Amino acid sequence: MDINLIISISSIVIAVSALGATIYQAYLNRKHNRIAVTPHLHYWSKNDELNNTYSLEVINNGIGPARITKFELMLNGTIVEEKGMSKVSNTISKVFSGYELQMSSAYLDHDNCISPNQSIRIFNIIFHESSSISERKFKELLNQMRLVITYESFYNDSFKLDSDV
Structure with missing residues (x-):
């Protein structure tokens, strides 16, 4: 395998993982914000x-x-x-x-x-x-x-x- 192909695939995996982590963090942040303004x-x-x-x-x-x-x-x-x-x-x-x-x-x-x-x-x-x-x-x-x-x-x-x- 060519080293450039390995670097490219690794970059894609890291970018997709970072995007997934960002989306999950945004979901948790929105959930927290919703709880933070809940009246009772x-x-x-x-x-x-x-x-x-x-x-x-x-x-x-x-x-x-x-x-x-x-x-x-x-x-x-x-x-x-x-x-x-x-x-x-x-x-x-x-x-x-x-x-x-x-x-x-x-x-x-x-x-x-x-x-x-x-x-x-x-x-x-x-x-x-x-x-x-x-x-x-x-x-x-x-x-x-x-x-x-x-x-x-x-x-x-x-x-x-x-x-x-």
Whole structure:
């Protein structure tokens, strides 16, 4: 065999190997980047029966921001069609009608983002002393509601937080 032919074949093998390694490295890099911007939303509830205070937060404990694509609230299995800030507050008022309370609430609109380690308080309810409620009764009434949040990463990977509140 001619030495020039051996050198040529060796050069081709090295070049193809380098190309394969580069393509594989690009694949791993893209996979890593996708993981590096993955959000993870979950609910966090805080119940202080002693002070008649109950709250629900959505927390992003993922690495990347969560872009909200859908915020659905259901009452007794029926989707609440209201839009905006009154969606949560009016639904809570219906669930706890007959109780005297103070409330603050939030609404996540389409394309809102929740940054990593950020939390959004969906509601905070303080029952007046004359309308105190046990944690058991609170949860029983709150089970009439269901909150479903659909969100995505900046790579458009879709996720859903679906929980009986």
